[in-house]
Amino acid sequence: MQAVLDAILKRFVRYGRLTVRWPDGRLSAYAGTEPGPEAAMSLNDKATVRRLVLNPSLRFGECYMDGTLVPLDCTIYDLLDVIALNAVEGMAHHPFARFQTAWSTLRRRIDQYNPAARSQKNVAHHYDLNGRLYSLFLDRDRQYSCAYFPRGNETLEQAQAAKKRHIAAKLCLDRPGLEVLDIGSGWGGMALTLARDFGARVTGITLSQEQLAEARARAAAEGLQDRVTFELMDYRAVQKKFDRIVSVGMFEHVGVGHYAEFFKMVGRTLKPDGVALLHAIGRSDGPGSTNPWIAKYIFPGGYCPALSEVLPPIERSRLVATDIEILRLHYAETLRHWRRRFAANRDAIGALYDERFCRMFECYLAGSEVAFRREGHMIFQIQLAHVQTAVPLTRDYITEVERRVPSEHAAAK
Amino acid sequence: MQAVLDAILKRFVRYGRLTVRWPDGRLSAYAGTEPGPEAAMSLNDKATVRRLVLNPSLRFGECYMDGTLVPLDCTIYDLLDVIALNAVEGMAHHPFARFQTAWSTLRRRIDQYNPAARSQKNVAHHYDLNGRLYSLFLDRDRQYSCAYFPRGNETLEQAQAAKKRHIAAKLCLDRPGLEVLDIGSGWGGMALTLARDFGARVTGITLSQEQLAEARARAAAEGLQDRVTFELMDYRAVQKKFDRIVSVGMFEHVGVGHYAEFFKMVGRTLKPDGVALLHAIGRSDGPGSTNPWIAKYIFPGGYCPALSEVLPPIERSRLVATDIEILRLHYAETLRHWRRRFAANRDAIGALYDERFCRMFECYLAGSEVAFRREGHMIFQIQLAHVQTAVPLTRDYITEVERRVPSEHAAAK
Numbered sequence: 001m002q003a004v005l006d007a008i009l010k011r012f013v014r015y016g017r018l019t020v021r022w023p024d025g026r027l028s029a030y031a032g033t034e035p036g037p038e039a040a041m042s043l044n045d046k047a048t049v050r051r052l053v054l055n056p057s058l059r060f061g062e063c064y065m066d067g068t069l070v071p072l073d074c075t076i077y078d079l080l081d082v083i084a085l086n087a088v089e090g091m092a093h094h095p096f097a098r099f100q101t102a103w104s105t106l107r108r109r110i111d112q113y114n115p116a117a118r119s120q121k122n123v124a125h126h127y128d129l130n131g132r133l134y135s136l137f138l139d140r141d142r143q144y145s146c147a148y149f150p151r152g153n154e155t156l157e158q159a160q161a162a163k164k165r166h167i168a169a170k171l172c173l174d175r176p177g178l179e180v181l182d183i184g185s186g187w188g189g190m191a192l193t194l195a196r197d198f199g200a201r202v203t204g205i206t207l208s209q210e211q212l213a214e215a216r217a218r219a220a221a222e223g224l225q226d227r228v229t230f231e232l233m234d235y236r237a238v239q240k241k242f243d244r245i246v247s248v249g250m251f252e253h254v255g256v257g258h259y260a261e262f263f264k265m266v267g268r269t270l271k272p273d274g275v276a277l278l279h280a281i282g283r284s285d286g287p288g289s290t291n292p293w294i295a296k297y298i299f300p301g302g303y304c305p306a307l308s309e310v311l312p313p314i315e316r317s318r319l320v321a322t323d324i325e326i327l328r329l330h331y332a333e334t335l336r337h338w339r340r341r342f343a344a345n346r347d348a349i350g351a352l353y354d355e356r357f358c359r360m361f362e363c364y365l366a367g368s369e370v371a372f373r374r375e376g377h378m379i380f381q382i383q384l385a386h387v388q389t390a391v392p393l394t395r396d397y398i399t400e401v402e403r404r405v406p407s408e409h410a411a412a413k
Numbered sequence: 414m415q416a417v418l419d420a421i422l423k424r425f426v427r428y429g430r431l432t433v434r435w436p437d438g439r440l441s442a443y444a445g446t447e448p449g450p451e452a453a454m455s456l457n458d459k460a461t462v463r464r465l466v467l468n469p470s471l472r473f474g475e476c477y478m479d480g481t482l483v484p485l486d487c488t489i490y491d492l493l494d495v496i497a498l499n500a501v502e503g504m505a506h507h508p509f510a511r512f513q514t515a516w517s518t519l520r521r522r523i524d525q526y527n528p529a530a531r532s533q534k535n536v537a538h539h540y541d542l543n544g545r546l547y548s549l550f551l552d553r554d555r556q557y558s559c560a561y562f563p564r565g566n567e568t569l570e571q572a573q574a575a576k577k578r579h580i581a582a583k584l585c586l587d588r589p590g591l592e593v594l595d596i597g598s599g600w601g602g603m604a605l606t607l608a609r610d611f612g613a614r615v616t617g618i619t620l621s622q623e624q625l626a627e628a629r630a631r632a633a634a635e636g637l638q639d640r641v642t643f644e645l646m647d648y649r650a651v652q653k654k655f656d657r658i659v660s661v662g663m664f665e666h667v668g669v670g671h672y673a674e675f676f677k678m679v680g681r682t683l684k685p686d687g688v689a690l691l692h693a694i695g696r697s698d699g700p701g702s703t704n705p706w707i708a709k710y711i712f713p714g715g716y717c718p719a720l721s722e723v724l725p726p727i728e729r730s731r732l733v734a735t736d737i738e739i740l741r742l743h744y745a746e747t748l749r750h751w752r753r754r755f756a757a758n759r760d761a762i763g764a765l766y767d768e769r770f771c772r773m774f775e776c777y778l779a780g781s782e783v784a785f786r787r788e789g790h791m792i793f794q795i796q797l798a799h800v801q802t803a804v805p806l807t808r809d810y811i812t813e814v815e816r817r818v819p820s821e822h823a824a825a826k
Contacts, residue, residue, distance in 0.1 A: 286728035315699035
């Protein structure tokens with residue numbers, strides 16, 4: 001099998017340089033003809049070599065978790081960076097690329113079949129982890145989604161406050177007392193901000209018991225429980241109507257076969273002159289499928305869609321897209337912050353979870369950052385309404401609100 | 414046939430009020446239960462009644478052109494407004510709506526088959542009209558596309574200058590001497606502005622002989638002929654590479670079966686760090702078809718797509734959409750200006766073209782405005798690049814450039 005992997009890597013590495021230490025201790029260097037990052041790994045036993053040959057996209061992460069694939073004088077990020085760059089550029093010219101796309105398009109309908117009961121189980125898998133874990137790498141407000149770096153050099157705290165402000169501006173909260181639905185409310189940071197800084201009355205829904213408890217506790221601690229309520233509820237179960245709807249980093253869990261349901265629900269619960277904002281991870285390169293390691297270990301049932309997959313159900317639901325912003329590299333920066341905080345708190349996290357879990361989480365954070373830097377992942381913010389006149393004529397109001405409510409104000413809270 | 418049309422209108426009018434004077438002089442009023450605009454028309458002979466029953470979407474405009482369908486104490490705009498409102502609301506609940514969509518999706522592949530030779534013929538049909546006609550309803554710069562009204566009360570001249578500035582800002586013309594391709598350069602206003610106010614070197618291509626001659630004359634008159642060149646060329650024939658590509662109001666003539674070709678051409682001619690901006694009319698309500706009257710008399714081969722039809726070929730071409738702005742109602746305002754100027758210059762236009770032509774043009778301007786106000790038409794501005802880093806991290810640079818180059822400056826030229 002070593003000869004097979006050697007042959008594969010000789011063809012595969014065209015950018016940068018990858019060095020491999022084989023189980024017998026010998027070293028092979030694979031140098032591309034084009035410039036790129038460098039990294040090295042040790043493959044500690046023959047089983048690891050075999051697993052990588054047979055199913056690299058699943059086994060790479062597993063072997064790293066098991067400690068049989070070990071970065072040498074570099075991090076898991078550096079390894080994933082070389083691999084992703086070569087995979088992306090290689091795939092662009094690969095004769096089987098189209099076939100593979102067709103196959104993955106079929107498979108994902110099954111992988112992403114997420115009725116309410118399964119959605120709850122999928123959410124629990126990741127979000128019901130010990131809350132302290134998240135406090136050890138997220139910002140103080142526990143924003144577990146892409147931050148917004150207007151100048152590029154903000155702290156994570158400032159950038160997360162700027163993100164909430166950017167979204168609040170797009171929600172056109174132009175008078176106090178507006179009823180807002182937050183789909184996928186997490187630990188409550190967005191809902192509390194919209195109530196505290198923008199005078200909204202917010203209902204947050206989540207499927208995570210851990211997040212629900214924390215969010216309710218925070219609302220009570222801030223004395224906002226009369227204006228912010230959190231419920232354990234599936235998005236399909238919402239019946240009330242709202243002036244505004246916001247959803248940040250939840251759409252990734254809906255699944256491609258459920259988009260029609262999702263937008264029908266938005267259309268049904270949004271008042272006639274209402275405004276909604278959907279913030280989610282997308283891919284620039286067209287429909288694809290979720291990496292099998294991510295689907296197995298991190299986000300079962302999850303998928304980051306291409307815009308071409310999101311717009312048809314929007315159009316069929318008779319909602320009108322009134323603006324589509326594409327945030328590029330903001331999530332890469334966010335993940336870099338998280339990865340560094342995770343590394344800085346590695347000992348404290350190691351006291352909560354075992355070494356295999358820690359490596360799994362490192363691989364997930366590094367792989368996600370690489371996906372944004374190398375693989376065309378991005379955030380789309382789609383603003384939706386029933387009527388074209390629900391939002392101002394130009395986008396200038398967004399900057400105006402952002403200027404009126406400085407992010408430092410929100411960050412200081 | 415009068416009884417049939419009477420029965421249809423009784424069911425059709427649910428908003429506002431439509432009054433009909435039949436060929437025998439009798440009046441019928443169709444009043445909806447919901448509020449809406451009011452209008453009245455005279456149907457002067459039995460043939461008109463029959464034609465409206467058998468093929469209303471084609472014959473309505475034809476009967477108006479022929480002078481056998483005459484607005485009574487109102488304009489053709491008022492008539493189209495009542496009809497469009499009721500058609501849109503009626504279609505939303507019509508059991509055959511889906512079937513009709515499927516049928517029109519098939520048909521439009523044929524209607525919009527636009528190889529180079531046919532494209533040229535289609536363009537000549539509209540754009541090779543007497544240039545003086547356009548000078549009698551467009552702004553001084555002859556911008557024959559949607560203007561941009563940041564405050565909502567700009568003059569047409571100011572709003573067209575603001576449109577060019579808005580697009581220039583999105584093109585990131587951050588250093589002089591950038592090579593820009595303008596696909597569908599019209600009478601040259603955009604190309605001249607990018608050269609004069611932003612220091613670009615522009616190549617404009619058009620398929621209209623009339624527009625080409627006028628654009629070249631203007632470049633010479635302004636002394637810009639060393640920095641702006643215009644060519645009679647199909648978009649598929651471009652070979653050179655450019656730093657920036659802009660296309661305003663041309664994509665509507667490409668045809669849905671040719672989008673892959675169009676974006677492949679953009680990908681092929683845009684330099685690796687380049688930026689492109691596509692500005693075109695779209696529809697919010699999903700794939701549809703071109704109104705048969707418009708296809709026959711105004712824009713043969715033309716189509717305004719849904720975003721869900723534009724994004725798949727973009728994703729397949731490996732271009733990255735870096736921003737999507739949706740300009741709502743700006744074109745309705747633009748068309749209102751054009752319609753009023755057309756009416757004010759009706760005598761001068763009547764000296765160029767006969768009465769039937771004038772009515773055709775009025776019907777086209779009024780129908781287009783109604784499409785934007787009632788039928789979910791909008792402008793999309795899609796910014797494209799090969800790499801996500803080709804444009805700044807946030808959209809704030811757009812406003813900054815707009816502030817630096819006041820629109821009044823450009824409007825004064």
